[in-house]
Amino acid sequence: MNFRGIGVPYNAAKLFIDDNVDKGRGNKVAIYYKDRQIRYKELQEMVNKTGNGLKQLHVEMENRVLLLCHDSPEFIVSFYGALKIGAVPIPVNTMMHSDDYEYFLNNSRAKVLIAHIDLWNTISHLKDRFIYLQYVVLIDENGFASKDEGTLDYREWMSSDSVDLHAALTVSDDQAFWLFSSGSTGNPKGVIHLHHDMEFAVNSYAKKVLRMTEEDVTFSASKLFFAYGLGNGMYFPLGCGASTVLMPERPLPEKVFETIETYRPTIFFGVPTLYGTMIDFAERCGRNYDLSSLRICVSAGEALPGPILKKWRQLFDVDILDGIGSTEALHIFISNNIGDIKEGSSGKVVPGYEAKIVNEHGVAVSANEIGDLFIKGDSVAHGYWNLHEENKKKFYGEWFHTGDKYLMDESGYFWYCGRSDDMLKVGGIWVSPIEIENSLLKHHAVLEAAVVGVTIENNLVHPKAYIVVKQGITPSDGLKKELQEFVKQDLAAYKYPRMIEFVDELPKTATGKIQRFKLRKSLSSVPASV
Structure with a gap:
């Protein structure tokens, strides 16, 4: 066989999984999970079964596979199983609103979703809107109980495949995996990482x-x-x-x-x-x-x-x-x-x-x-x-x-x-003020909204919303709580504004853009407890 033009083969799954077994670590514990101890040899076999399973679903090199998984051996196995056949795994945040997963699936054009069943149950009502998705593989640690026709039981799907799998002829500069990162516009960005x-x-x-x-x-x-x-x-x-x-x-x-x-x-x-x-x-x-x-x-x-x-x-x-x-x-x-x-x-x-x-x-x-x-x-x-x-x-x-x-x-x-921009980091997670503002604007009482980060005790950051209510609406503490609960229902719960202040108007440029930096400057004192 002539390999000219392929380059020097390099596959991250071989490096991180197979090489450990080749170096004599097959009986060493790789993963501690609840009462399970998964050793490197078992991990390798699970990765190979998953890779073979994906191939049975007609997943080819460079095809995307979305992972909606809790931290578990199945996450790691699915990630490296996809890598080993040259596919592109895309782990996504398990704490997002259901509509966000429609974006992840359609934006990435993933043809396979591997998910824990509790997470799938929160988005399955949207399945007719997943344009490119062809297969759904569900992880259920309590025994497979999906009522959705066409979904596959992860354990059964894995058990029927071989423990042997040759790594795809990827090279170090091939696409390996994506990670979604939120941007200042509020739309997540697919960040493309390579095998090396x-x-x-x-x-x-x-x-x-x-x-x-x-x-x-x-x-x-x-x-x-x-x-x-x-x-x-x-x-x-x-x-x-x-x-x-x-x-x-x-x-x-x-x-x-x-x-x-x-x-x-x-x-x-x-x-x-x-x-x-x-x-x-x-x-x-x-x-x-x-x-x-x-x-x-x-x-x-x-x-x-x-x-x-x-x-x-x-x-x-x-x-x-x-x-x-x-x-x-x-x-x-x-x-x-x-x-x-x-x-x-x-x-x-x-x-x-x-x-x-x-x-x-x-x-x-x-x-x-x-x-x-x-x-x-x-x-x-x-x-x-x-x-x-x-x-x-x-x-x-x-x-x-x-x-x-x-x-x-x-x-x-x-x-x-x-x-350099208006992005906030709340609990170590990037949060877009525009995304929170857009959520608030969906509420019938809100005319305008602007969100900034407030530094509280120990220099930690919480979102604060400045809100202009519609005419005829009376600002109140009850409305504040209602708006907070509204955002919790609309977005991932950690994104809700911890503080809300009602104002008569928001500072803007001549072209109508909200000047958030002026709101930040106006913050003179913040209570230690919010």
């Missing part, structure tokens, strides 16, 4: 910053469908021959503490809001939780307040490494380091990446001068799916414009100064 991106992130951050080895056990409270969680809980441990702990439930403090004490991970990944609520929970219940297995903790998603870092260290005698990453860069590219933590800063550039801060003319600024942060590294995405203009705005050759305002001090530490 995960290996680069492992070698740069996991091995050089976290010093991860096969002896480590990781646990990420941030879910696998996030770029941050995907590394923490999946390809970092697999890329190092280590083990991962998966928790499908919401990361509530009591459940997170219980998981750490049960599985004894060595590295824990969270976000600032979670660390804050865990500290508060531990102090309120008066229990001394045993986190002695942890050698290091990691935080990302938003800037980690210094008081949280200090209190966590005081309570549990373990450091938190704060850093910044993005969906487009796949994982963290600026980070504090073990033994080199500068409280309040994002740390220094991760080995393998380059960063620069520039002014509005693209010229590098001096130390301690605020500018736009650009990042360069081989895990940066290929680009956005079908967004030509947005690609031109964000990708400048090798450089990616993060949209963050930063300064770098004389010692090379980077300090976060805010967003």
